[in-house]
Amino acid sequence: MITKIIKIQRKQILVKRLTRKERMSFSENTSDSDWKAARVKVARTIKQSAKREKGKEKRPSSGSAKQKYHQKFCDKWLKIFEPWLRRSAEDPNKPFCRACQCSMDCNRCHLVRHERTTKHKRNQELLLANGEKVVRRELQVRQQRSKYYQQRKVSLQANRQEEELAAEESLTQEALSASPADPQPIVIIAADCSSPRELTNTTKQEAVTKQELLSETDTTTRTADAAMSIPRPTASNQEGVKLLMQIHQDKNELMESFRELMGSQSTVHLPSPPKEKNHVDLFFESVSSSVKALSPKLIAEAKMRVSQLICELELRGLKENSPTEEPASRQNTIHRPPGHGGHILTQQPRFGGIS
Numbered sequence: 001m002i003t004k005i006i007k008i009q010r011k012q013i014l015v016k017r018l019t020r021k022e023r024m025s026f027s028e029n030t031s032d033s034d035w036k037a038a039r040v041k042v043a044r045t046i047k048q049s050a051k052r053e054k055g056k057e058k059r060p061s062s063g064s065a066k067q068k069y070h071q072k073f074c075d076k077w078l079k080i081f082e083p084w085l086r087r088s089a090e091d092p093n094k095p096f097c098r099a100c101q102c103s104m105d106c107n108r109c110h111l112v113r114h115e116r117t118t119k120h121k122r123n124q125e126l127l128l129a130n131g132e133k134v135v136r137r138e139l140q141v142r143q144q145r146s147k148y149y150q151q152r153k154v155s156l157q158a159n160r161q162e163e164e165l166a167a168e169e170s171l172t173q174e175a176l177s178a179s180p181a182d183p184q185p186i187v188i189i190a191a192d193c194s195s196p197r198e199l200t201n202t203t204k205q206e207a208v209t210k211q212e213l214l215s216e217t218d219t220t221t222r223t224a225d226a227a228m229s230i231p232r233p234t235a236s237n238q239e240g241v242k243l244l245m246q247i248h249q250d251k252n253e254l255m256e257s258f259r260e261l262m263g264s265q266s267t268v269h270l271p272s273p274p275k276e277k278n279h280v281d282l283f284f285e286s287v288s289s290s291v292k293a294l295s296p297k298l299i300a301e302a303k304m305r306v307s308q309l310i311c312e313l314e315l316r317g318l319k320e321n322s323p324t325e326e327p328a329s330r331q332n333t334i335h336r337p338p339g340h341g342g343h344i345l346t347q348q349p350r351f352g353g354i355s
Contacts, residue, residue: 008053073106081111084124098132099123101139 073093077085088096088103095104095111100123104110114120127135277285291302 011049074108077108077111081115084115084120084127085111099127099135101136 073087073095077095084097084099086096086098088094090103094106096102097104097114097120100114100120104114123135126138291299294302
């Protein structure tokens with residue numbers, strides 16, 4: 001504290017000296033802008049230094065830091081969590097779990113939550129059955145096992161990376177060492193031909209045949225290399241190959257039958273050919289496009305008028321067809337004499353009967 005007070009006094013003395021020097025250097029003319037800016041800067045530095053000193057005084061030391069929980073260890077908890085809870089040997093104000101061999105926060109909610117976990121229940125059963133020494137041994141074994149598995153994972157990953165790098169290096173070396181085969185020139189022997197067309201045709205045919213021969217030789221060499229590299233299959237492998245072949249055959253048969261069915265369905269359900277449009281259809285399509293461009297009110301009026309006009313035309317057509325139908329109806333009617341009830345019978349021309 002004494003050192004802090006001495007530092008504060010020194011800073012105050014330095015600030016006073018600076019202000020005196022500035023007063024001596026600048027003129028006392030208050031209207032000067034430089035003089036005002038210097039005074040503002042000095043006042044700002046004094047305020048900032050005072051704030052920093054206050055903040056340092058308010059800050060607590062590292063030893064007197066705030067604890068996470070203000071609650072202290074209660075002796076009542078030993079009775080509530082009797083079989084597994086005790087005070088920690090390192091810090092008596094902290095609770096310690098005998099079953100899990102771990103220290104916990106000084107909070108009752110955390111203790112209740114820990115008690116309900118499956119891991120704690122399993123460890124508590126071991127504690128009650130065998131005692132705390134056995135629990136410690138098992139915990140040490142688990143820790144060693146987990147460390148071993150972690151080290152094993154790391155070593156396996158390192159080995160895999162080394163193998164991959166070695167494989168990549170071997171592939172690059174093989175690619176560099178294997179020089180590409182020199183292409184063999186194709187010698188074309190032209191026969192004596194009378195015309196230049198025949199000569200070109202013969203040269204083309206010979207070139208095609210030579211290319212086919214080269215491709216056939218390449219395929220044969222590749223198949224031979226593959227056969228040499230693949231080992232001979234055992235009896236179990238042969239049985240597996242036979243089963244695979246049977247499965248492929250059944251699959252092909254099913255696919256063929258499915259295709260046949262699909263073909264028959266396509267032949268049965270053929271789409272109907274589009275109807276040819278008449279001059280009447282074209283006229284009404286053009287009229288509909290022009291009607292659609294109108295407002296809804298005018299569209300309704302156009303519909304009503306067109307329907308009225310069509311009805312009038314239908315009536316006119318019926319009137320025009322009626323005089324031609326009258327003589328036919330007269331020919332088909334037969335008048336009975338008055339003694340037979342005076343009914344009119346119509347004769348159907350198709351069947352020649354009387355109804």
